Amino acid sequence: MSSSRVGLRFFQNSRAAFRNASAPFRRQGAQSRRWQSAEAGEQQTIFQRLWNSPVGVKTVHFWAPVMKWGLVIAGISDFARPAEKLSLTQNAALTATGAIWTRWCLIITPRNVLLATVNFFLGCVGAVQVSRILMYRRSLNDGSSVEAAKDIEAEVVDAAKSVVEKTEKAVEKAIEKAA
Structure with missing residues (x-):
């Protein structure tokens, strides 16, 4: 049996399964069941409520947290790296991002608990690092700790x-091109 045959069979079976799962959404008469409320005597399945x-x-409210879990997993994988190879500014930014966006996800409408959860874990991973x-x-x-704080301060300064120098050079080049 060729591999294309297996792929075709998989496609046909998954298509049939999708059709069976979407059966409640098909038109019935003049009105679609999609627009009927659950109070009309029909309970929605978990899949229908999620959909x-x-x-x-x-929506993006679902896919943003799914993609952001990659940052959390990357941070967790950095637990195995030695501390001298980790970036303080990067991990501080992840911690701040996690803290700020966890709060924001609970304020916005619709309240996005999935995104708040991933941001909470992102902040925790950053804080540990x-x-x-x-x-x-x-x-x-x-x-x-005073000397360590001075070293960190010197690194940030x-x-x-260097950012200021790069910006000044870019502005000077832009002025020269404009002149």
Whole structure:
């Protein structure tokens, strides 16, 4: 049996399964069941409630959290990396993003609990990584948290200065081209 035959059979079987699952949505007479309320004597299945939900599978409110789990998984996989190879600014940004968006997802309408959950875990993973980095840097300075804080401050200042320099160079080039 060829592999194309197997693929065709899979396609036909999945199509039939989808048709059976979507049977309640087919037209019946002049009115579609899709627009009838559940109070009309028909209970919706879990699939129908998920499909018709304002944060259901048809919307970005579902797919954004699904894709964002990739960041959480990447952060968890970084637990195996040594702390000296982790970026403090990147993990601090992930922590802040997780904290801010967890709150925001519970305020917006429709309230998106799936996105709030993934952002909460993103913030937790970032906080764990930031604490690992800070503990590592503290151990380098013989337990002095003041010196570790000064090192972190110097790193942030250096990064900001390089951004300012790059921006100034880009502005100078833009002015030269315009002149």
